[in-house]
Every structure is written in structure tokens, then in C-alpha cells.
Amino acid sequence: MPSVMLKKNAEGKLVFYVPKKDLEEVAESVEFDSPDKWGGEVLLSDGSKYYFEPMDEQPDFPVTLRAKRLDSGE
Amino acid sequence: MAALTKEETEALIQEVLEVYPEQARKDRAKHLAVNDQSLEKSNKCITSNRKSQPGVMTIRGCAYAGSKGVVWGPIKDMIHISHGPVGCGQYSRAGRRNYYVGTTGINTFGTMNFTSDFQEKDIVFGGDKKLAKIMNEIEELFPLNKGISIQSECPIGLIGDDIEAVAKKANKEIGKPVVPVRCEGFRGVSQSLGHHIANDAIRDWVLENRDGDESFATTPYDVAVIGDYNIGGDAWASRTLLEEMGLRVVAQWSGDGTIAEMEKTPKVKLNLIHCYRSMNYIARHMEEKYKIPWIEYNFFGPTKIAESLRKIAALFDETIQAGAEKVIAKYQSEYDAVIAKYKPRLQGKRVMLYVGGLRPRHVIGAYEDLGMEVVGTGYEFGHNDDYDRTIKEMGNATLIYDDVTGYEFEEFVKRVQPDLIGSGIKEKYIFQKMGIPFRQMHSWDYSGPYHGYDGFAIFARDMDMTLNNPCWKQVKVPWKTAESSDVAVAASA
Numbered sequence: 001m002p003s004v005m006l007k008k009n010a011e012g013k014l015v016f017y018v019p020k021k022d023l024e025e026v027a028e029s030v031e032f033d034s035p036d037k038w039g040g041e042v043l044l045s046d047g048s049k050y051y052f053e054p055m056d057e058q059p060d061f062p063v064t065l066r067a068k069r070l071d072s073g074e
Numbered sequence: 075m076a077a078l079t080k081e082e083t084e085a086l087i088q089e090v091l092e093v094y095p096e097q098a099r100k101d102r103a104k105h106l107a108v109n110d111q112s113l114e115k116s117n118k119c120i121t122s123n124r125k126s127q128p129g130v131m132t133i134r135g136c137a138y139a140g141s142k143g144v145v146w147g148p149i150k151d152m153i154h155i156s157h158g159p160v161g162c163g164q165y166s167r168a169g170r171r172n173y174y175v176g177t178t179g180i181n182t183f184g185t186m187n188f189t190s191d192f193q194e195k196d197i198v199f200g201g202d203k204k205l206a207k208i209m210n211e212i213e214e215l216f217p218l219n220k221g222i223s224i225q226s227e228c229p230i231g232l233i234g235d236d237i238e239a240v241a242k243k244a245n246k247e248i249g250k251p252v253v254p255v256r257c258e259g260f261r262g263v264s265q266s267l268g269h270h271i272a273n274d275a276i277r278d279w280v281l282e283n284r285d286g287d288e289s290f291a292t293t294p295y296d297v298a299v300i301g302d303y304n305i306g307g308d309a310w311a312s313r314t315l316l317e318e319m320g321l322r323v324v325a326q327w328s329g330d331g332t333i334a335e336m337e338k339t340p341k342v343k344l345n346l347i348h349c350y351r352s353m354n355y356i357a358r359h360m361e362e363k364y365k366i367p368w369i370e371y372n373f374f375g376p377t378k379i380a381e382s383l384r385k386i387a388a389l390f391d392e393t394i395q396a397g398a399e400k401v402i403a404k405y406q407s408e409y410d411a412v413i414a415k416y417k418p419r420l421q422g423k424r425v426m427l428y429v430g431g432l433r434p435r436h437v438i439g440a441y442e443d444l445g446m447e448v449v450g451t452g453y454e455f456g457h458n459d460d461y462d463r464t465i466k467e468m469g470n471a472t473l474i475y476d477d478v479t480g481y482e483f484e485e486f487v488k489r490v491q492p493d494l495i496g497s498g499i500k501e502k503y504i505f506q507k508m509g510i511p512f513r514q515m516h517s518w519d520y521s522g523p524y525h526g527y528d529g530f531a532i533f534a535r536d537m538d539m540t541l542n543n544p545c546w547k548q549v550k551v552p553w554k555t556a557e558s559s560d561v562a563v564a565a566s567a
Contacts, residue, residue: 005358017358022123022457046115062362 002069004050007062014061016044041070077424077449078490080471083108087473090485098127105476109468116461122476123457125263131480133428133500134454138162140268141257142225144352145276148172148303148328149336150182151220152251153212156189157205157237158227162259163189171517173307174330181218188212197229202240209244209252221251221333223275231258251333253279264455264477266351266431273355276336281360283337295390296324296342300357300368301349301432304329306522311529312348312373318404319383319397321390327353340364344389346371348525351431351453351460373525374433374533375440376409405527413443416534419542421445423493426486428452428478428501429515435464437496437515440524444534449490452478480504494541509549511540 005017014027025048031040032054039054049070059065078086087106091099104121113119126132135143138156143166146154156163168185176182190196190204209222222244224237241254255275257268284290297316302309309329316323324342325335339345345357345368357368369389371382380402387398423446427434434451441448451468452475453460461474468474473486480501487495487505495505496515505512513519513536521536523529 005362007361019355019358022459024459024462062358062365064362 001066003064004067005062005064006059014042016042016050042067047071077447078471080108080110083471083473086486086489089489090482093481098130101127102130102479102482105478106482107474109465109470109472109474111465111468111470113465114462115458116465117458120458120461120474120476122453122461123263123266123455124477126477127479132477133480133498134263134477135265135268136259137257137261137265137268137271138225138227138259139166140265140270140352140455141255141272141275142166142268143170144265144303145269145272145328146223146225146253146255148174148184149223149331149333150174150176150184151218151332151334152223153183153186153188153216153219153221154223154225155205155208155212156187156227157201157224158190158192158229160189160191162227163187163225169517170303171305171520171522172329173304173310179216183216183219192227192229197233200233200235201230202235202237205235205237205240206244209240209248213248219250221253222248223253223255225255226258228259231256231260251280251283266455266457269352269431270355273353273359276356277359280333280336281340281356285340290338290341292341292343293322294343295321295394297321297344297346297386298325298327298335298339298342299323300325300327300339300345300347301353302326302329302525303349305516306518306520306524308373308523308525308529311523311526314528315373315379315383315401315526316346316386319387319401320394321386321397327356340366342366344368344386346386348373348436349432350463351456372436372439373529374437375443375530376405376413376527377443378436378439379527379530409527409530412531412534416538417445419538420534422447423541424449424490425494425496426450426473426490426492427495427515428454428475428483428497430454431456431460433496433515435460435467437524438467440530440533441537443530444537446494446537449473449492450475450486452476484508494537507549509546511543511546513537513540 002018007015009015016025016027025044025046028043028045030042032038035058038058039052042050050067051070052067091103107119142154164187167187174182174184178185190208192201196204237254241252245252253275257271261267302312309326313323325339345366347357347368347370350370360366361368372378383398387395425441425446425448431453434453438448450473495510495512498516499514502512518524524533
């Protein structure tokens with residue numbers, strides 16, 4: 001359950017940062033990404049997958065959230 | 075000497091690794107790589123931020139060095155107590171050349187050494203009482219200090235002193251910020267964790283001090299310079315450029331910085347990060363908490379300066395963008411003259427670097443501006459994200475080495491035969507004795523500044539002065555040079 005710092009980059013894409021692992025990666029896709037629902041599975045550009053508990057509204061980026069690691073992508 | 079091909083570089087790494095026992099060889103192999111610009115991610119080719127192998131000569135420092143020496147030390151109007159035995163503070167005192175304005179011992183304390191000088195009895199009975207007493211003495215002797223930080227040395231963590239409690243009590247008594255920093259040297263694998271701990275201490279004990287206080291008049295052009303330690307005056311050379319383009323620099327972290335500036339930083343509009351490695355933590359925190367965006371910039375060499383100025387200006391309105399162009403145009407004749415003078419003398423020379431956490435990639439542009447080529451680079455304490463940013467800056471088939479050992483560095487140099495090495499004091503005399511020109515790239519070899527356009531002129535002069543110094547011709551023993559054999563033949567005739 002790593003703590004993940006999420007922010008939007010200049011192109012509006014989600015940037016994923018895990019301080020403990022120096023992992024800085026752009027998210028390819030977010031399962032639920034609409035104004036009234038956000039979260040679910042997030043696929044990173046290196047192939048790894050993380051899961052965020054879906055929430056009822058878009059979080060106010062940048063924000064630190066807990067994520068569950070699903071697949072290392074190796 | 076011609077550049078090595080990819081295969082030759084790989085063979086060189088294998089050759090160097092051969093002397094290690096099997097376990098060590100396996101570990102060290104992960105830290106040495108041949109650069110491949112097509113890679114997006116460094117973790118495919120190099121491992122970093124791992125514990126050094128026992129028995130090898132590493133050049134790394136400790137967490138205390140990262141906190142006291144790098145992040146906290148340059149804050150000039152605070153007193154930083156090296157809490158523990160006397161050596162750590164004394165032997166690192168004033169070595170980093172963080173310049174500042176002020177009267178030392180009256181209102182600034184940068185080059186002084188304050189220590190609790192632990193003795194056996196403090197280790198046995200604890201040093202908290204002593205620490206409290208020291209802080210009262212400091213208040214009496216140096217009433218103009220603006221705060222105290224307690225920089226823990228190894229024994230503090232080992233004996234379990236409660237410096238936080240002492241700090242809180244002292245804070246109430248003297249009414250100034252008292253910051254306990256848990257940067258005991260044994261924490262982490264290098265000084266890098268010390269930076270992180272120091273950043274966290276700033277976050278917890280300093281940054282919130284002026285939350286809710288709106289008395290500070292802000293402008294839309296307020297920025298903070300973060301991660302510039304004013305070595306030889308670097309931050310000043312950077313600050314003039316930013317101010318000339320129309321920005322207002324509210325805070326300098328932490329070269330020539332004050333605690334008041336740090337407390338005001340949450341009010342700025344943009345954080346400018348020079349040393350990403352040591353200060354990105356606090357920038358990320360401010361982005362999340364205060365919604366202050368941050369960007370990395372690079373003020374080494376005219377190409378990178380112009381690039382950075384435009385990148386910074388793009389985040390502001392047209393007046394600043396016009397200001398950036400004006401600054402670049404204003405200095406153009408100056409830096410063109412520098413390049414015209416030194417490029418013919420330095421063209422084609424090959425450089426190997428091995429520095430800390432920012433310069434291994436930041437200074438590449440400055441060397442390239444002078445027509446030089448960086449053929450090897452490496453970080454003492456860089457992390458993966460640093461190497462991600464390095465791959466694109468370096469040429470293909472160049473060497474990249476993480477936490478290089480003394481042995482490996484020497485062997486690489488013997489084979490690659492660079493014309494110049496840029497590293498630290500511990501490497502300097504080895505390579506000078508091998509007859510290779512050397513510049514210290516931590517302290518600018520007692521020169522500087524190297525940032526900004528003013529700094530570039532000094533940088534170019536220093537590199538020329540070192541590289542083209544006639545002394546290097548004298549290093550070889552006379553009976554081994556070709557000329558001397560001619561002379562000997564002539565003399566015997």
C-alpha cells in the first residue's frame with residue numbers, strides 16, 4: 001500500500017510519484033476519470049498497475065493517496 | 075584518443091569488474107552502465123541509491139552531512155548545533171563555501187561551529203540537559219540569532235535522547251524556532267537521506283509558521299530559488315538574472331538564506347528548483363499543500379540558461395517573457411566573447427565527471443557550449459529519477475557509474491584517458507599525480523560562481539586555466555619522455 005503523490009502535468013496527464021521508490025511515471029489510463037467518479041485501476045507507462053479506491057468526485061490535484069499495487073508489469 | 079564504441083565500453087566495464095569477488099562483482103555490475111539514449115527509464119540499465127559494498131572506497135557522505143552540511147548549514151541567521159561529539163562539526167566547518175552577507179558571530183553564523191562536544195558522561199547519562207544549557211548560552215552570547223537547529227550526530231540516535239522534547243521546551247523559553255533534526259549519520263546509504271530528513275524537518279517545524287498570516291505583501295511575480303547553495307556566490311549570479319527579467323525573488327534556499335525567507339516561501343507563485351536531488355521533497359510538499367507549482371531549471375552555460383529562462387518565463391505573462399528575451403539579448407555579446415575566446419582552446423577535449431546529485435547532468439551543457447565532450451558521468455548519491463534525467467543529456471556509448479569506487483574510477487580514467495576530470499577533493503590528488511588535469515566540481519576549486527552568465531565566464535576561464543596549464547607537461551619523469559631521449563643522445567655525442 002504505497003503512498004502515491006498524484007499531480008497533473010502540463011499536458012493534463014496524471015503523474016504518479018512514489019517517494020519511497022523514486023518512481024516517477026505518467027499514467028496511461030485511469031479506470032474511472034469523470035467529474036463524479038474517480039479511481040479504480042491506473043495503468044502506468046512502464047506497464048505496472050495500481051488500484052485506487054473509487055471516490056465520488058475528482059480529487060483536488062496534487063494530492064497524496066493510498067494505492068494498492070496490482071501488477072508490477074515486469 | 076578516439077571515443078570508445080559501445081562494445082569497447084562494455085568490455086571495459088567487464089574488465090574492471092573482474093578483480094572483485096563474485097558477490098561484489100554481481101552487485102557492482104548493476105551500478106555501471108553504458109549510456110543508451112533510446113532508453114526512457116534508467117532502471118533498465120542502472121541501479122542507484124543502494125548500500126555501498128563493504129571494503130571498497132566509496133566517496134559518499136552521511137545523513138548528517140546531507141542535513142547540516144547541505145540543507146540547514148547555509149541558513150545564515152540560525153545557529154546549527156552539531157549535537158554529539160566535536161569532530162563531525164569541526165571537520166566539516168565552512169568547507170562548502172556557502173557565501174553569505176552579514177557579520178559572522180553577530181547576526182550570521184555560517185562559518186562558525188557550534189557543538190555540544192559529547193564526552194563519555196553524556197553518552198552514559200544522556201545529553202538532553204547539556205543541550206538545554208547550550209541553547210540558553212547561545213541566547214546569551216548571540217542574541218541576534220533567529221533560531222536554532224539541532225543536527226543530530228550518530229550517538230544521539232544510539233542512546234535515544236529526546237531532542238524533540240528539549241526543542242519544544244526551548245522554543246517556549248526563547249520564543250524562536252528551535253528545530254530538532256534526526257539526521258544521525260548512520261541513517262540511509264548516503265547523504266541523500268539526510269536531505270530528505272532535513273526537508274521533512276523544514277516541513278514540520280518551519281513552513282507552517284506563517285500560515286494564516288497575510289501581512290506579507292505579495293506580487294504576481296514572486297518566486298523562490300530552491301536548491302541553490304550559493305557556493306562561491308552561485309545564487310547571487312542566478313538571482314540577478316531572475317530579477318532582471320522582472321521576477322521578485324522572495325527566498326533563497328538555502329545559500330545566503332534566512333529563516334524568515336523560508337517561512338515566507340509558501341506565499342510565492344512558483345518554486346524554482348536547481349538542485350532537484352536535495353530539495354524536490356519540499357517542493358512536492360508545497361505543491362500539494364499550498365498549490366505552488368515547481369519547475370527544475372539549469373543555470374550552467376548559455377544554452378541551458380536561455381532554455382531555462384524561457385521555460386520559467388512561459389509560466390508567467392508577456393512582460394516576463396519579454397524580460398527573459400531582453401536578459402538573453404543583453405548578455406549575448408558577453409557570452410559570445412567568452413565562447414570565442416575559450417572554445418578554440420578547449421574544443422574537442424574530453425571530460426569525466428563524478429559529483430553529487432545535480433552537477434553530473436547540469437554542467438554537461440556548459441562543457442558542450444565550450445566545445446567539450448562529457449564522456450563519463452556519475453552520481454555519488456543520485457536516485458533513479460536523477461539517472462532518468464541524465465540519459466538524454468549524455469551521448470551514446472558514454473560511461474555512467476553510480477557510487478563509483480576509488481578503484482573503478484581510476485581504472486576507467488586510465489583506459490578512457492580524459493583531458494579533464496571534474497570531481498571532489500578526495501579524488502583530486504590521485505588524478506593530478508596521474509598527470510590528468512582536475513577541477514573540483516563540488517567547491518569550484520575555491521573559485522566561482524559558475525551559475526548564470528557571469529559564472530559561465532569564470533567557468534570557462536577556470537577550465538582553460540586547468541587544462542592548458544603547462545605544468546601537466548612536467549608531470550612525466552624526464553627519462554620517459556621522447557624529447558629527453560633526444561637530448562640525452564645529443565649530450566652523449
